[in-house]
Amino acid sequence: MDRDRDRANEAHQDHTAGEGIAADDNPADNTASDARGSRRQFLKRSIAAATGVAATSVWDASSAFAQEQEVPLPGPPDEIGDESYWEKVRAQFHLNPDTIYLNNGTLGLCPKPVTKAVFDGYVYLAETGSEGRYQLWDEVEESRKMAAGFLGASEKEIALTRNATEGLRFIVNGIRMEPGDEMLMTTDEHIAGYQPWNQRARRYGIRVNQVQIPSPPRDKQEVMDLFEQALTPKTKVIFFCHVTRGPGLLYPVRELCDMAREKGIVSAVDGAQTPGMNPVNLHEMGCDLFATSLHKWALTPSGTGCLYVREGFQDNFWPGSGGNGPWNDREQGMWHVGPHGTYERPVRAAIKTALNFLDSIGMDAIYARDRMLSDNLKERLLELPGVSLGTSRDHALSSPGITSFSVEGWDTSLLRGILEGKAGIILSRDQRRYHDLVRVSTHFYNTPAEIDRLIELLKEIL
Ligand SMILES: Cc1ncc(COP(=O)(O)O)c(C=O)c1O
Known part of the structure; x- marks a missing residue:
């Protein structure tokens, strides 16, 4: 995905329906960027001419979000037990001193560089309007690519979403199933996980089965055995959390996904509670689908998440709602999933700031x-x-x-x-x-x- 494609699709949206500028028809070449360069100059000059004020802020690379690095990153600790180090890290948060915040599983706290990046991004948009979107597009793409690396996936396999809930909806509606087919989930799924399955069952006649896993289980084998016993010849999908919301049970994802693949069953994982806390390597985990929020443990701005669709599974995946991209262009990977129209670019651009923050600690x-x-x-x-x-x-x-x-x-x-x-x-x-x-x-x-x-x-x- 590139910025020119973004521009092409926005051009497509701006035209009346049916006028039909195919995204691929739009020039994605140097001519376009040259044109943008001179348009920037033109904008600067025309604003200066119209107002008598030099338009230094328009397209000024040093403005707004480019300054995010002003808030210094913490760097790695010498020793994990060194409280003076963690005090310095803590000083990078806006935490209310009257609160003891022990609810990161619901929403993580953004460190200062992240809130600053979001603020600066919106200031930049307010300075530059529609033109600034293209600069921010590059920033969002950097975030998306960085998120892919962070999750052990390739760039073609990751789309940014607003949260796990949105990604889970894509997953549930994107898997091909026939009436009478069955899926298996645990009794511990989050509402964002079980609701769309129940809805699909009611509307399209699939069957939802559940397996109860104790909190906590004896060992991994107990989890595997319970899952295996609950499968039927009609099971087409298994769905479970990487880590559950309440008991914080870490599932044996690799083992469950291997078992599913051997039996020709699709594996879909709710990963809302892991990135930023547990190491996540999607290729090693082997699932077909994974949806997560980043705004919990990865401390990105509220309203940010990712959807992963394994490259080898993408031909089987038909998300109910597509992005603005060419839905049938598989070369563009997850472009057909999102983004949807105009969206919160400064928020998504700041994902990379949060990932850099985590990375600086390690x-x-x-x-x-x-x-x-x-x-x-x-x-x-x-x-x-x-x-x-x-x-x-x-x-x-x-x-x-x-x-x-x-x-x-x-x-x-x-x-x-x-x-x-x-x-x-x-x-x-x-x-x-x-x-x-x-x-x-x-x-x-x-x-x-x-x-x-x-x-x-x-x-x-x-
Ligand atoms: C396991 C699990 N799945 C999904 C969600 C939904 O996350 P979000 O509200 O960020 O979409 C949560 C939120 O707590 C969760 O714990």
Whole structure:
């Protein structure tokens, strides 16, 4: 995908329906960029002439979002346990000092360079209007390519979306199935995962089956066995989370996808809870489809996510709603999925700022810090009366950022309300048919002192 294609498609939109400028007919060559260059000069001159003011901000490369690097990146730690390093990292966030934020699983907090990039991007658009969009297109493309690398995918396999929910809709509506075909999901799916399947079942006559996986399971084999037993000869798709929302169970994705492929079954994964916390390598994981939000653990601006469609699966994929691109041009990879019309370019452009931020700390260090915090939290919770963990202590079965627990005789919403009211502790809960859990989700900007405070309060309350 390139900027000229973007321009071509916008030209297409600007024409009346049916006039039919095919995207590929539009010049994607040097002539076009030369023309843009002189148009920029023309714009500068004409604004200056019309207003008597030199139009320095129009097309000025140093303006607006180009300055995002002014907020220095943290760089990697010498030692994971060095709290003075993490204090400096924390200073890069806007966190309200009266709040203990333990709800990263719902929404991550953007670091300062990211909010600045979004702001600057909108200022730039306000300065340059429709012309500025083309500059921002390059920035968005950089974000998309960087996201592909971050997820271990190729550029042709990734489309940017607004969130996991949007990507999951594409997935559910994009897989070919006949009436009577079956799909298998777990009882722990997020509403964004099960709703579109239930809707498709009602409308098109497919059947949704469910398998219950305990929170936590004994081991990976238990998960594999339960899945395998729940398959039927009509199962065409399996769908599950990489990491579940509540218990934070880390699924054996590779093993499940291998099993599915051997049986000719499509594998689709809800990855909303992983990138930015767990390492994600989609090629190694082997799934056909993966949808995620980036605004949780990857700390990108709210309203950003990705959809992955494995290259070898793309001919089978028919998303219900296409982008503005040539839907039948497979060479353009995921172009046929999005974007949809005019969209929030400064927001998507800032994805790369967030990924750069994570990269400057290093994903290994982030993973180790997250593990340190959640291992500590799990141990301390188990010392409290009546507490049981819904999250495994086994690293092979748990994500490093999500720790869930229940307390005998306690309603989790009440407990959550007391914690928030007493000490401004923001956390979440996960109430399902088979469990009722308080969810604490910690990321690298949280501190051991915040965990101490949570434990102290729980002791007091219980
Ligand atoms: C497992 C899972 N899937 C999907 C979603 C939906 O994410 P979003 O609201 O970012 O689309 C969530 C959100 O918490 C989630 O935990």
